[in-house]
Amino acid sequence: MIRYISKINGELKQFTSSEQASWINVFPPFEHGELDHLAEVLEIPLDFLTDSLDVDERSRFEKEDHCTLILINSPVLNEEGKDSEAIYITIPIGIILTDSHIVTICSDENPVLEKFEENRVKNFEPSDKNMFVLQIFEQNVYRFLECLKKLNLKRNLIEQELYNSSRSSELQQLLRIEKSLVYFVSSLSINELLKMKLKRTDLLKIGNEEPYADLFEDIIIDNSQALEMSNVYTNILGSTMEAYASIISNNLNVIIHRLTIVTIILLVPSMVASFYGMNLEYLPFRSTRFAFPFIIFISILLGFGVVHYYSRKK
Numbered sequence: 001m002i003r004y005i006s007k008i009n010g011e012l013k014q015f016t017s018s019e020q021a022s023w024i025n026v027f028p029p030f031e032h033g034e035l036d037h038l039a040e041v042l043e044i045p046l047d048f049l050t051d052s053l054d055v056d057e058r059s060r061f062e063k064e065d066h067c068t069l070i071l072i073n074s075p076v077l078n079e080e081g082k083d084s085e086a087i088y089i090t091i092p093i094g095i096i097l098t099d100s101h102i103v104t105i106c107s108d109e110n111p112v113l114e115k116f117e118e119n120r121v122k123n124f125e126p127s128d129k130n131m132f133v134l135q136i137f138e139q140n141v142y143r144f145l146e147c148l149k150k151l152n153l154k155r156n157l158i159e160q161e162l163y164n165s166s167r168s169s170e171l172q173q174l175l176r177i178e179k180s181l182v183y184f185v186s187s188l189s190i191n192e193l194l195k196m197k198l199k200r201t202d203l204l205k206i207g208n209e210e211p212y213a214d215l216f217e218d219i220i221i222d223n224s225q226a227l228e229m230s231n232v233y234t235n236i237l238g239s240t241m242e243a244y245a246s247i248i249s250n251n252l253n254v255i256i257h258r259l260t261i262v263t264i265i266l267l268v269p270s271m272v273a274s275f276y277g278m279n280l281e282y283l284p285f286r287s288t289r290f291a292f293p294f295i296i297f298i299s300i301l302l303g304f305g306v307v308h309y310y311s312r313k314k
Helices: 034-042 046-052 111-117 129-164 168-201 210-276 291-313
Strands: 002-008 011-015 023-026 060-064 067-077 088-097 102-106
Touching: 023 034, 023 111, 034 046, 046 067, 046 088, 046 102, 060 168, 067 129, 067 168, 088 129, 088 168, 102 129, 111 129, 129 168, 129 210, 168 210, 210 291
Parallel strands: 023 102
Antiparallel strands: 002 011, 002 023, 060 067, 067 088, 088 102
């Protein structure tokens, strides 16, 4: 699906063609030949569009003729929702700059771009392409920070559950959070390298414009903060899972130890009963009238003797 958007008198308007639009947003579902037609109309390489739809594509920028492609990874909720999959994954947002348009494309509906479509970003002006790119970077970092806070809150709630009962379902949830953090650390690291390279090469030509340069510097700092938070949360989660694995292993050892003691305690009376269950002629007390209660008494006495021995040994 393709949306042609411009901002007129503070309100976003949609059009049916690219002539009146300054921003073109492309997202699934796609009709047959739609991307080829868009690439032909805007005179941009088709690879710029298809590369942006590859979920494994790394953050980078590429320039060809009058077009510039910027790919930046962004967090989205994992729609699969399997217990073994990460809660969040990262997918690339493609930003294509032409002489008269800015094109954004993503393989899924992205909350970052949705904020722009709903006009919920302050001072958003799609005709100012450099500022628009910086605002996408900024909102993308905010999205990472928002997701990190949600993951950390979820981790704290799961830990509280684990204090009361160590169940496999909570450990699986922690594993999902850990996978999400791995995606975040990798994507934020690559995004940071991309932004540093953009700043060094001055691809957006904002080096001499102080408001743009200051905003870009703040975005890089926020990205570094998000990366540091991801690393901290990853280390905390790794230590937590190791601690709970040790606790579970220790609890298992305690249970096995207790079961072993119970087995030994029951073994001694069982041996006495086994001897007297044999069909032998010369067993002690065989002809005694009180043989049965006496044997029971001896068995119980031996059992308590073993209990007393192990209680002293602790």
